[in-house]
Amino acid sequence: MDVVVALLALFFVLCVAAGVVVTVKATRAVKRGVERTVADTRRTVQETTLKARRAVQPGAAGDIAGLRLSLRGSIDATRRELEHALPGDPGLRESIGLLDRLHEYARQVDGELRHLEREPDKSRVAERLPELRSRAERIAQSANSLRWAAQDRVRHTAGDDDGLDALTTQIDLETGALRHWTPADERQAGTTAGTAAGGPGGDAGQKREDAGAADGADRADGADRSPKQQPALSSGGTAEGQDAFQALLSKIEKLRKPESA
Numbered sequence: 001m002d003v004v005v006a007l008l009a010l011f012f013v014l015c016v017a018a019g020v021v022v023t024v025k026a027t028r029a030v031k032r033g034v035e036r037t038v039a040d041t042r043r044t045v046q047e048t049t050l051k052a053r054r055a056v057q058p059g060a061a062g063d064i065a066g067l068r069l070s071l072r073g074s075i076d077a078t079r080r081e082l083e084h085a086l087p088g089d090p091g092l093r094e095s096i097g098l099l100d101r102l103h104e105y106a107r108q109v110d111g112e113l114r115h116l117e118r119e120p121d122k123s124r125v126a127e128r129l130p131e132l133r134s135r136a137e138r139i140a141q142s143a144n145s146l147r148w149a150a151q152d153r154v155r156h157t158a159g160d161d162d163g164l165d166a167l168t169t170q171i172d173l174e175t176g177a178l179r180h181w182t183p184a185d186e187r188q189a190g191t192t193a194g195t196a197a198g199g200p201g202g203d204a205g206q207k208r209e210d211a212g213a214a215d216g217a218d219r220a221d222g223a224d225r226s227p228k229q230q231p232a233l234s235s236g237g238t239a240e241g242q243d244a245f246q247a248l249l250s251k252i253e254k255l256r257k258p259e260s261a
Helices: 002-056 060-085 090-117 122-158 161-179 184-224 229-234 239-260
Strands: none
Touching: 002 060, 060 090, 060 122, 090 122
16 A cells, blocks of 8 residues: 555656646746747847938938948848758858857947947047948958858759759750651551552452462362362262262273173
């Protein structure tokens, strides 16, 4: 009894532990989903605001908004490209590491640009903006170069110009062969004409062959028959002919007997 109680208690504890683990994992997954959704929403709002500022506000404010958008767009596009090509090419993992380091510099520049947007001193803005623009352009150019290199690598790895040329040649040959057809009407007319031209000759030849075969069969039958059977066949092969032949033989025998006496 004690063993059963202990097993039940152990089973209950395992069920509770499993429930706690599942609950914690589900809570973490929900938390990550919520954080991701909040970050995406915040980013969308920021980008929409920056686009509006670039379009509406002239001068330094519009330039700063354009720099921030260009910086974010280059980093995000490069990251999407690398993550998309990573499963098929593990060698791009190092490129993602380089992009992460570049992203840190992009965050620093974006933070400085964001602070510069709030700067009320126009001279300070005019003094700091050229330097930040140069850094932002360098970072964006580096990210673009990394993305273009990854695209060229994927295209070179997946491309097979020799195979494509061979396949194109085969398709051209097959296309040419398919275009050289003989219409069905012409084939039927040619077959009918050939049959009409060879029909009489074929029938005559067949008749000659049948007659020759019959003649050969008669000769073979005549050779196999005995001398007594041949006159019977020549007389018609009937019973009356055989009786007349026997009567004739009897008369000949009677005529020979006096001569021999």
